[in-house]
Amino acid sequence: MAVVGEECPSAAWCAALLAAHGRLAAHLPQEAQEELWQESPDVSIAAAVVPPSGDLAKVPGGWRLSGRWTMASAARHAQWVLLASVENTPEGPRQRILAVPRADVRVHDTWRNAGLRGTGSHTLSVDGAFVPAHRAMTREDLLTGSADTEAARCHRVPFPLVASLLFVAPALGAARGALRAWTAITRERRTPDGLPALEDGTYQQVLARSSAEIDAAGLLLEGAAGRADRAADPAAQVPLNLRDCAVAIDLLVTAVERLYRSGGARGQDEDGDLQRFWRDVHAVAGHGSVQLAPAAAAYARQVMAVPAG
CATH class of the missing domain: 1.20.140.10 (Butyryl-CoA Dehydrogenase, subunit A, domain 3)
Structure with missing residues (x-):
């Protein structure tokens, strides 16, 4: 990415994040991975996972998600978006990261930064999208890495x-x-x-x-x-x-x-x-x-x- 950045840091930023978001999505359950990559390995995935935002409600078969998330780089070019939100459970709040198809996400043209202008890090909103249970993971899944000893090192x-x-x-x-x-x-x-x-x-x-x-x-x-x-x-x-x-x-x-x-x-x-x-x-x-x-x-x-x- 440093080589790309010598010409266009915005392009390097988006390339780095799109690659990283594919790595994050690989922590999703197998069914979700097959859904994301069933047609091609070249799937663009944007993300807004820090800080968590929006409203997340448990419903039969998954979750109902609404809210706004800021600074999601390359979202206009993505096919999927990873969004972080907090679920209130009897044991306390738990942060989840959910994979949402781009069709369920609205991109608001808000990016007017002095630097990295070409990253298109706009604000996103979701209005009551249903996210099935298999398209979610917890924040801890990312922090610890996969426990599968057969998984590639980048996932462990x-x-x-x-x-x-x-x-x-x-x-x-x-x-x-x-x-x-x-x-x-x-x-x-x-x-x-x-x-x-x-x-x-x-x-x-x-x-x-x-x-x-x-x-x-x-x-x-x-x-x-x-x-x-x-x-x-x-x-x-x-x-x-x-x-x-x-x-x-x-x-x-x-x-x-x-x-x-x-x-x-x-x-x-x-x-x-x-x-x-x-x-x-x-x-x-x-x-x-x-x-x-x-x-x-x-x-x-x-x-x-x-x-x-």
């Missing part, structure tokens, strides 16, 4: 191990695109003395520091992906992956901010690439899954629980 690892990585990868591509755009602009710039800008120490330091930070973020994400693919105890790696993804996005924001500030008026051209990448990186950085505070708290709890030795 807990989803939080990879969730942040999916969101940060498009930002890595955007930062690389910003560096390329900044370099192209700066090659043509001259200092007040008439010298090429890249012969000036100020611009050289911007180039060196920003490129190093982007490379460092890439290494952090490679490490996180490696743990997701190969770690013997995936659940134990969740805090480390959360930490590395949160730090990576901080590095990317810092690097792109420096490039933008030193890019001059040409870098701010509304038709130029640099300002577009700058907006997109900041949009990714605002997502709840990549915030440093909760990631740091999870990592600190893990460290404190491990005896010093």
Whole structure:
């Protein structure tokens, strides 16, 4: 997704989420999986699962679902939508994720964000749709991963191990695109003395520091992906992956901010690439899954629980 993000972070964002939502849907009961993928493996699935919303009522054979959900990326292009809602049970509230056909979902044109404008992350509404019991799963099904030892690894690892990585990868591509755009602009710039800008120490330091930070973020994400693919105890790696993804996005924001500030008026051209990448990186950085505070708290709890030795 980082490679796609070098050209269009919005496309990378949608590609990452559509792939991830197929992974989520694979936790549904077998009957639902057959219903979703009976005609083709290439089924587009959008989702609005955080936070849960709407009204969910138990009815014979399943549930009745109504309500509104915000920021569902690529929903206009989806064939199915995963929606999270809370069921009130005698044991207390329980969060369920339900697969709803696109025909039962209305898309409201509400996405006017400064960054990631091309993701079409609009608001959705459902009005009394019936969802059969086999098209629902609990939130715990995603957090723990499949207990089936024969299932593919991507379905056995807990989803939080990879969730942040999916969101940060498009930002890595955007930062690389910003560096390329900044370099192209700066090659043509001259200092007040008439010298090429890249012969000036100020611009050289911007180039060196920003490129190093982007490379460092890439290494952090490679490490996180490696743990997701190969770690013997995936659940134990969740805090480390959360930490590395949160730090990576901080590095990317810092690097792109420096490039933008030193890019001059040409870098701010509304038709130029640099300002577009700058907006997109900041949009990714605002997502709840990549915030440093909760990631740091999870990592600190893990460290404190491990005896010093």
